[in-house]
Amino acid sequence: MLRGLYTAVSAMQTTEKKIDVISNNMANANTTSFKKDLVITETFPEVLLHKINGQLPPEAFNAGARVTVNGENGVYRLTANGGFFAAHTPNGISYNRETHFAVDENGFLRTFSRDIDGKVDTSQGNYILDANRQAINVGDEAFEVDAFGRLLVNGEARANLITRGGPNTIGTMNSGLRLNKIETNFTQGSLEATGNNLDFAIQGDGFFKVTNLAGDIFYTRNGNFTLNNNGEIVTSEGHFLLSEAGGSILVDGLDFQVTDNGGILVNNQIVDQIDLVDIVNVRMLRKQGESYYRIAQGEEVETRPFTGEILQGYLEGSNVNVIKEMVEMITAYRNYESNQKVVKAYDELLQRAVNDIGKL
Numbered sequence: 001m002l003r004g005l006y007t008a009v010s011a012m013q014t015t016e017k018k019i020d021v022i023s024n025n026m027a028n029a030n031t032t033s034f035k036k037d038l039v040i041t042e043t044f045p046e047v048l049l050h051k052i053n054g055q056l057p058p059e060a061f062n063a064g065a066r067v068t069v070n071g072e073n074g075v076y077r078l079t080a081n082g083g084f085f086a087a088h089t090p091n092g093i094s095y096n097r098e099t100h101f102a103v104d105e106n107g108f109l110r111t112f113s114r115d116i117d118g119k120v121d122t123s124q125g126n127y128i129l130d131a132n133r134q135a136i137n138v139g140d141e142a143f144e145v146d147a148f149g150r151l152l153v154n155g156e157a158r159a160n161l162i163t164r165g166g167p168n169t170i171g172t173m174n175s176g177l178r179l180n181k182i183e184t185n186f187t188q189g190s191l192e193a194t195g196n197n198l199d200f201a202i203q204g205d206g207f208f209k210v211t212n213l214a215g216d217i218f219y220t221r222n223g224n225f226t227l228n229n230n231g232e233i234v235t236s237e238g239h240f241l242l243s244e245a246g247g248s249i250l251v252d253g254l255d256f257q258v259t260d261n262g263g264i265l266v267n268n269q270i271v272d273q274i275d276l277v278d279i280v281n282v283r284m285l286r287k288q289g290e291s292y293y294r295i296a297q298g299e300e301v302e303t304r305p306f307t308g309e310i311l312q313g314y315l316e317g318s319n320v321n322v323i324k325e326m327v328e329m330i331t332a333y334r335n336y337e338s339n340q341k342v343v344k345a346y347d348e349l350l351q352r353a354v355n356d357i358g359k360l
Contacts, residue, residue, distance in 0.1 A: 007176030008342040014041055014177045015336045021182060022329045025320050033221040033291050034318040035184050036325075042180040045094035046172035048084070067149040067162065075102050075112070075120060078145060083162035084172065086129040087111060093133065094126070095163065095172050101128045107139040121283070130159040186282050189319040191311065198225045198233065200258060201316045202276070204308025207293070209275045210239040217242075219279065221316055222291040227253060237290060242275040249274065258312040276306040 018039040028034040068079040077100045078085060085099035101109045102120045110125035127135040136151065136159050143153045149162035191201050200223030202208070207219035218239060225241060228234045231252030233241040240248040249264060249272050257265040262274035279285065280302040285293040295301050 003173065003175070005343065005346040008339040008346070010044070010176035010178055011339045012336055012343070014039075014179050015332050015339070017179050019329065019332050019336070022325050022332065026322060026325050026329070029318050029320040029322050029325075031291065031318055032224055033189060033316045034320065035186050035189075035221075036318070036320045038183045038185055040180045040183055041177055044174040044176060044178055045089045045091050046096055046174045047092075048095050049170045049173045051168040051170055066147055067145065069145045069147070071145070076100065076145065078149070078161065080149065080162060083149065083164050085161055086133060086163045087126040088129055088135065089126045093129065097172075099128065099161075101125070103138060107137045109136045109138065123281075128161065129163070130161060131163050133163075134159075136161075183283065184285065184287065185319060187319050188316070190317040191314050192317050193314055195313050197256070197313065198227070199223055199313055199315050200225065200274075201311045201314035202308050203311055206276050206278045206306050206308040209242040209277060210235055210292075211242055212237075212239050216294075218288060218292040218294055219277065219285065220292050224315055227251070239292075244273045244275045246275075258310050260309045261306070262310050274310070276308070276310070277301070277303045278306045278308070280304055 018041075021037050021039050025036040028036075066081050068081075070077040077098070079098045081097075084095040084097060087094050087096070087099065100111060102112045102122050102125075104110045104122040104125070109128040110122040111128070112120045112122045112125045114121060130136050130151075138151070138153060138158065141153050143151055143158065145151055145161065149160055150157045151159045151161060186205075188203070191203065200208070202221055202223065207221055208223065210218050210220060212218070220235070222235070225233050225235060228238065230250070232248040232250050234248075235241070243249050251264065251266070251271075254266050256271075258274070259265055259270075262276045263270045264272040264274065281299070284296045284299040284301075286296050288294050
């Protein structure tokens with residue numbers, strides 16, 4: 001009974017956070033270059049459930065265990081009809097009848113997600129464990145998984161992916177839903193013409209680099225710039241727009257144009273170049289407010305050549321679709337109310353159990 005109560009309460013807590021995120025998205029629907037956030041949820045790590053004083057012989061539990069393997073483009077998805085797959089999570093070892101993994105840069109098998117380009121990203125994945133609860137490393141060697149859950153390298157068994165549990169293992173259980181992380185959606189917002197010579201919009205992927213007086217580097221797609229008293233291009237907060245040389249960009253109020261690739265053109269002469277970066281690991285960017293981003297602590301920025309286009313006299317709008325957010329909000333409220341009713345029902349059952357059964 002209590003398991004259902006925990007599941008409903010965890011769903012309510014996660015839904016409440018989702019409502020907060022949707023509310024923030026809607027509040028910034030008209031904020032220049034705002035990128036909406038998405039709530040990523042997951043189930044609590046599953047744990048093995050055992051019978052007390054279980055008497056089944058081991059062969060009764062292990063009999064008929066088979067693994068279905070689907071491997072394609074370096075990605076493996078496995079399903080077991082006997083035994084469990086184990087993964088090491090930040091909250092302990094999780095067990096499941098299904099798993100998916102790829103090989104990370106160090107040769108370990110890890111669960112994965114997809115980056116902005118749809119490519120496999122194992123950087124934040126959980127390590128897949130063998131039957132001895134050890135992380136599995138295959139290096140750069142080719143491998144396969146057979147129908148018994150054995151990992152084979154050059155035809156030889158390197159590890160067993162199936163954890164058998166024990167003769168008194170019933171199955172797995174978890175405590176419901178929880179918040180995993182909040183991801184930022186970096187898709188392009190709508191482009192709005194302003195006619196202002198100091199308004200720049202990026203069409204395609206990429207960011208402007210700006211810095212404050214302390215030398216801290218920020219990334220932004222908000223191209224609503226202005227000039228300071230020295231004639232340098234700055235943001236509304238006074239952060240300097242950086243050039244490729246690493247300094248500020250001085251135009252001193254002159255009539256200038258910006259080329260497609262960010263060149264500053266005065267009297268048909270290139271006088272400076274805006275530092276534009278296309279960040280590969282955008283998932284490592286963290287919002288700092290006012291449409292600024294910084295790379296997560298301990299991470300390094302991975303960049304590639306800028307292939308977008310700069311449009312002068314335009315600004316990029318928010319990528320929030322208010323109608324879709326409203327639908328998400330209504331759905332979230334209904335889910336919250338449904339789980340609230342479940343909690344109320346459990347509360348009434350527990351109350352009756354205490355008052356009625358306690359009289360016997």
